[in-house]
Amino acid sequence: MTDRREDVADDIERVDRIRLGRRSYLGALGASAIATTVGLAGTGGATATGSEDYDVVKVPAGDRFEKVVSSGERFENVLIDISAEGATFDIEATGSDWVVRNVGIKGVWDQYEKREPFRAAVDRGSTGRIENFYFADGAPDDAYPGVTGIYVYRNHAGTLRIDRTNIQDMPDNAIYASTPGYPDTDEYPLPEG
Structure with missing residues (x-):
């Protein structure tokens, strides 16, 4: 039987060798998550743990992790x-020139509203990017509208x-x-054209 720390070290080393392509991203993310959460327990609010490459936020039962990304900010890994x-x-x-990159959601969305x-x-005139976002564990709710x-x-x-x-x-x-470009007043077309 091997020492658990050796197993974690092996997982981290294996993750470091993986090239993060389109298909390998999730495998690396999952292995890294396992490596960084071994032996950790979160109590009272979301618990963030980290490794060199990724942070893991473990959300406790009935709680919610919230993140606001504003102009010029990045939320990644x-x-x-x-x-x-x-x-x-x-x-x-929201805003301009923000990036959300390499973010994965682990677990089924079990809410029904x-x-x-x-x-x-x-x-307007700005760019925002969402890259390598994973939310594929799904939701059991088959009733429209859901999530x-x-x-x-x-x-x-923009x-x-x-x-x-x-x-x-x-x-x-x-x-x-939702009908991008409309102002809140339902005025259309926009005054700028």
Whole structure:
């Protein structure tokens, strides 16, 4: 029988050797998550643990991890574990020149009400990026409307690049863009053209 620390060290070394391509990203993320959470227990709120490459946020039962990404900010290299009963996440990325990259959601979304746990909007003339986002463990809710993977606000007016994203088994949409470019007043077309 091997020492648990040796197993973790072997996992970390193996993850370091993996090239993060489109298909290997999730395997590396999962192995890194296992390596960084061995022997750790979270109590009272989301617990973040870390390794060189990824942070793991383990959300306790009935709790929610929240992250706001504003203009010029980055949120990257994070595995959010919502596998505890009633655990959820909430990411809102708005403004200009923001990036959400290498973010994985581990666990089934077990809530039944209508929710958009990842919401985004980019300011006119600016760019926002979502890259390597994984939310594919799904949701058991087969009743519409349920959960939406990524929701793009209707006041979105810039360029939103979504690359290498895996969203599966959502009872609503994987990605929904709500009439982008409309102001809150329903005035259309926009005064700028």
